[in-house]
Amino acid sequence: MSAKAAAIAVDCGELPLGGGLLALLRPALNELEPGGMLAVLSRATSVREDLASWCRAERHEYLGVETIDGGIDRHLIARGEFSVANQTSYESQLKPREGKLTASDVLDVAPLPLTADPYTGFAPRGARVEPGGPAYPFTLNERDHAAPPEVAKLYDQAVSGQWDATRDIPWDEVKPLPFPLAQALAQIMTFLAENELSALYVPARFIPRIHPVYAEVAMFLASQLADEARHIDVFLKRARLCGVGLGTSSVTTSRSLLSLMQTEDFTESSFLLSVLGEGTFLDLLSFIERYAPDEPTGELMRRAKNDESRHVHFGLAHVRYGLANDPNLYGRLEAAVRRRAAALHGVGGVPAPVQDALTILAAGSAEPEAVARGHEAFRELLETMHASRIRRLQHAGFTAEQAETISELHTPNFM
């Protein structure tokens, strides 16, 4: 037996097996590949019997003992095939840069694997996983369909971009507005909040489907949910400060948002919600900011737009990455837009209460001449939205022709 060389030796002194020896023994075994040998040095005679039975129970192979210099027992163990999975390669050590640790730094030492194993469950990426656990029902198990590499950077931006809907808007600077403007603003805020509610519920459905080995995606979506919750909060507060009650929810909006919620594929949903819907909302929020009747309204539009642009970026990264890895995705995404357009057949244009409210907001009053200007501004807004969608779609990888078709088919509800 003495001819056999162990890869590692642990000195366990006088520790009995049930008195701490395992805390030295087990981690040492975990360092070995199955079949690898460990030498256990011990001065406790009880270990002679206990170690052999422990090895039998734990399915390691006990190879025997010899007494070496100083009366020390040298036990030899071969690591079993079915014991705790060992880590084949160690991650390099995480190190702060200029006092900071970002999710992107973590990604550098623990990269996202191409595919995920359902048997690793909620084990953090990089953890050793004991064999024999249950399979988890995650359905987003492929990096190329769920986890664009930009996700860590966007998560870092989201964390540092959080703001407080209670204190960060100078609410006490809101002054009473003339009735037509108050009514228009309350209507616009009601419409925004209704759409924001869908933007909270739709991505939330996908979090439980994402394999935890791509946790950064779930963490980014969690930050997006916090953003949407804040948007619902600020838009409804601003609506209620108008003092005329909330506005109308239209059937067009309701049908449009239901079709969004019924999209079952993560990439299709991200495309419809973030690239097309939230992308179009960026122009809408800019429009409201431009014609905001007071500073607090302008401020909350700027802040919401900042958050939305992160959501659009994630959607774009997700879709662009998917398109680069799956040439069939173009056709699927266009088909998703067509299906949705068919489901919305006959709903007409932009919901009338929203169209009227945006016109009055841009007019700044109900004077006919001002309303003519407001009407023109609203018409220009629709053109701007169409042009931005085409630009964004081409940026994602669609041809000019595809982009034009998809943008034309986009819901008149904007989201």
Ligand SMILES: [Fe+2]
């Ligand atoms: Fe939002």
Ligand SMILES: [Fe+2]
């Ligand atoms: Fe959003």
